[in-house]
Amino acid sequence: MLRIPEHQVAGHYADGDKAGPLVDDRGRFYKPLQGDERGVKEVAFYESFSSNHEIPQNIRKFFPVFHGTEAIEASNGSGPQPHLVLEDVVANHQNPSVMDIKVGARTWYPQASEDYFRKCIEKDRGSTTMELGFRVSGLKVYGKGSSGIWKPGKKFVQSFTRKDVKLVLKNFVSSNLPTGSSLNPRPDCCFASTVYGGILFQLLELKKWFETQTMYHFCSSSVLLFFGQGSSLAQVKLVDFAHVIDGDGVIDHNFLGGLCSLIKHLSDILDEAGKGNE
Amino acid sequence: MLRIPEHQVAGHYADGDKAGPLVDDRGRFYKPLQGDERGVKEVAFYESFSSNHEIPQNIRKFFPVFHGTEAIEASNGSGPQPHLVLEDVVANHQNPSVMDIKVGARTWYPQASEDYFRKCIEKDRGSTTMELGFRVSGLKVYGKGSSGIWKPGKKFVQSFTRKDVKLVLKNFVSSNLPTGSSLNPRPDCCFASTVYGGILFQLLELKKWFETQTMYHFCSSSVLLFFGQGSSLAQVKLVDFAHVIDGDGVIDHNFLGGLCSLIKHLSDILDEAGKGNE
Numbered sequence: 001m002l003r004i005p006e007h008q009v010a011g012h013y014a015d016g017d018k019a020g021p022l023v024d025d026r027g028r029f030y031k032p033l034q035g036d037e038r039g040v041k042e043v044a045f046y047e048s049f050s051s052n053h054e055i056p057q058n059i060r061k062f063f064p065v066f067h068g069t070e071a072i073e074a075s076n077g078s079g080p081q082p083h084l085v086l087e088d089v090v091a092n093h094q095n096p097s098v099m100d101i102k103v104g105a106r107t108w109y110p111q112a113s114e115d116y117f118r119k120c121i122e123k124d125r126g127s128t129t130m131e132l133g134f135r136v137s138g139l140k141v142y143g144k145g146s147s148g149i150w151k152p153g154k155k156f157v158q159s160f161t162r163k164d165v166k167l168v169l170k171n172f173v174s175s176n177l178p179t180g181s182s183l184n185p186r187p188d189c190c191f192a193s194t195v196y197g198g199i200l201f202q203l204l205e206l207k208k209w210f211e212t213q214t215m216y217h218f219c220s221s222s223v224l225l226f227f228g229q230g231s232s233l234a235q236v237k238l239v240d241f242a243h244v245i246d247g248d249g250v251i252d253h254n255f256l257g258g259l260c261s262l263i264k265h266l267s268d269i270l271d272e273a274g275k276g277n278e
Numbered sequence: 279m280l281r282i283p284e285h286q287v288a289g290h291y292a293d294g295d296k297a298g299p300l301v302d303d304r305g306r307f308y309k310p311l312q313g314d315e316r317g318v319k320e321v322a323f324y325e326s327f328s329s330n331h332e333i334p335q336n337i338r339k340f341f342p343v344f345h346g347t348e349a350i351e352a353s354n355g356s357g358p359q360p361h362l363v364l365e366d367v368v369a370n371h372q373n374p375s376v377m378d379i380k381v382g383a384r385t386w387y388p389q390a391s392e393d394y395f396r397k398c399i400e401k402d403r404g405s406t407t408m409e410l411g412f413r414v415s416g417l418k419v420y421g422k423g424s425s426g427i428w429k430p431g432k433k434f435v436q437s438f439t440r441k442d443v444k445l446v447l448k449n450f451v452s453s454n455l456p457t458g459s460s461l462n463p464r465p466d467c468c469f470a471s472t473v474y475g476g477i478l479f480q481l482l483e484l485k486k487w488f489e490t491q492t493m494y495h496f497c498s499s500s501v502l503l504f505f506g507q508g509s510s511l512a513q514v515k516l517v518d519f520a521h522v523i524d525g526d527g528v529i530d531h532n533f534l535g536g537l538c539s540l541i542k543h544l545s546d547i548l549d550e551a552g553k554g555n556e
Binding site for chain 1: 383384388399403408409410411440444489490492527528529531532534535536538539541542
């Protein structure tokens with residue numbers, strides 16, 4: 001039984017005409033291949049990565065497991081379409097709070113067309129991408145117990161300033177949720193140490209790898225941060241690989257720089273939360 | 279007695295009409311204030327930095343000592359002009375080999391005018407800046423004993439591709455110098471372990487600071503790498519601060535990313551040289 005994923009927070013949704021991703025009950029995530037070269041490139045990345053023996057095990061766990069491609073009935077009922085078959089990374093989490101963060105101060109790549117370059121750099125300068133080295137692309141937060149869900153709309157998310165982002169990162173780990181298109185200016189950060197403690201440990205593992213890996217440059221990829229209610233641990237996954245290019249002997253300094261900036265932001269919240277508890 | 283510095287490899291030279299830097303015998307370097315806001319901004323940076331108590335001692339040593347400003351006779355004889363008075367960082371080195379590397383995948387800054395942005399991004403995409411996260415702006419290398427000097431011309435330096443840069447970084451620590459406008463395709467890297475060993479240690483100290491410092495963003499600044507003949511140790515200094523802006527609570531992910539890329543390049547050369555000696 002395929003259904004529309006409940007916990008997607010960014011990227012291409014199924015809407016009206018357009019096919020979107022699907023999930024099944026076996027923990028698989030079906031992502032329709034984007035029609036242009038992006039679909040082909042994302043498949044090429046997963047094939048390269050999943051067969052690459054130089055990926056350390058502690059790094060492989062940050063990527064969704066790849067189960068090949070499959071033609072299935074598209075979510076918009078337009079008939080069988082090719083889909084990437086991936087691990088549904090949040091499948092085992094109850095009420096997962098999820099945040100999608102696009103990492104890197106630049107989302108375009110050297111070989112991009114002038115059109116693509118112009119489109120991206122406008123977004124990079126218009127969002128926090130250029131200044132912070134990352135931007136929040138979407139999020140969904142569950143309140144304590146049954147206190148509801150906060151899922152800001154796309155337009156509101158796109159309007160986040162650098163100051164907003166600092167606050168959003170706090171709201172993500174707080175029990176006193178904002179309502180509607182606003183942020184809670186006094187988030188309690190009550191999950192900061194559990195959630196960001198675990199996430200920072202994982203981001204530092206990733207950072208270490210990015211300091212030396214010269215195989216892939218992850219343009220316009222995201223880190224997905226999520227944690228379930230109850231005992232499930234906070235996790236980090238990398239997603240969206242339609243613009244991964246060959247690193248060709250150079251580290252991905254763009255992704256690495258953004259990752260370090262995100263790490264510093266989360267460390268600051270952790271430090272502050274720690275001081276609050278003293 | 280003021281004279282034109284012998285070991286400058288990049289930046290604004292004295293030529294014809296234009297005033298350039300001067301040095302004296304007491305180890306001071308006089309840099310004419312650039313007429314527009316750049317001069318003002320560079321003075322402001324040195325004043326802020328030299329009185330900033332949050333700069334750790336092990337980081338302060340990477341910056342030229344600041345001795346204020348002084349009106350002195352300009353190098354082009356145009357009368358007394360205001361100059362920055364700085365430490366002449368290579369003064370104590372005999373026949374110093376020097377390389378100026380502009381760090382960061384982006385040399386412009388968010389608040390820059392559209393004109394400045396366009397000018398910079400064209401250079402960043404046309405040089406190795408965007409791809410490698412740094413570009414070589416100039417260098418001068420002394421051969422072993424009296425085997426001469428290699429100082430490639432400005433046009434040649436500006437034409438360096440990413441493959442050239444890898445070779446230039448090897449030529450910088452080799453005794454078999456290139457001649458004229460070419461690179462030696464088989465550099466012996468005989469100084470690699472002494473020079474890059476010492477330089478890497480210092481770059482890693484800097485990296486650590488850049489992972490957490492959120493006070494300054496160094497747009498279009500350079501690291502100067504240099505070593506003298508004989509026993510003098512290889513050194514690293516940061517220079518050129520006309521485009522430093524307030525970090526405002528965010529790390530300088532642009533400089534940090536480029537620095538990490540440079541570190542990886544030098545580590546690779548060190549590893550290769552080590553293997554060659556086994």
